[in-house]
Amino acid sequence: MQLSINYGTKTIYFDVIYRKRKTMAITVEAPDKVTAIVPVGMKEETIKKKVMTKADWIVKKLYEFKNVKHIPLKKEFVNGESFMYMGRNYSLQIELDDSLQVPEVKLFRGKFIISTPTKDEEALKNAMEKWYREKAKEKINERVEYYQYKIGKKPAKVTVKEQKKRWGSCSSKGNINLNWKLIMAPSPVIDYIVVHEMAHLVHLNHSKEFWNLVESILPDYKERRKWLRNNGVRMGL
Ligand SMILES: [Zn+2]
Structure with missing residues (x-):
């Protein structure tokens, strides 16, 4: 179901997505998708009223998407901001807890929850990045393990790290580097990058043979690559 509200001069x-839950959550995704996830049975008027209380934030987000198309989006560490993990969006909830030394992140009941002694953006961002990096390592190591039998080669070393402009790389020594931000993508897309870099263990180029090898393992690799080209800009903090 689609609804609308008028906010100032804007509509x-x-x-609206109904779920078994107690409170409403709103997500805004590039370029202009706004979604309200609401408890089953909530009345239209109530939903509209609640969305209206967030209208200012929604308009701001939509405006940002319009103006920074090619620049990676900066996340805000406030309640309701949405964060991607394995291809899905989860909204953030910040819970102040003075008994903690550093912020702690968890994904719980469909939300990212940061329990934190501070509201400092940098501290929250670091905690979130640390969480993503750990998940990325686990997932990527598991996928490398899985695909090494299909490719028949094993990387000398796998490193998950920050890479400004690429998702992965493979050196002539057989070392593979993968970008931790990949963990924001859906599983099939993560697999594509893993397979791509591991196929370089066999062919250290982008020759016809290289792509044939990738295709023999992932026949639909082009679709997976397309997802990354379309959504890569949203994968960041
Ligand atoms: Zn390549």
């Missing part, structure tokens, strides 16, 4: 259109 905000949004999709």
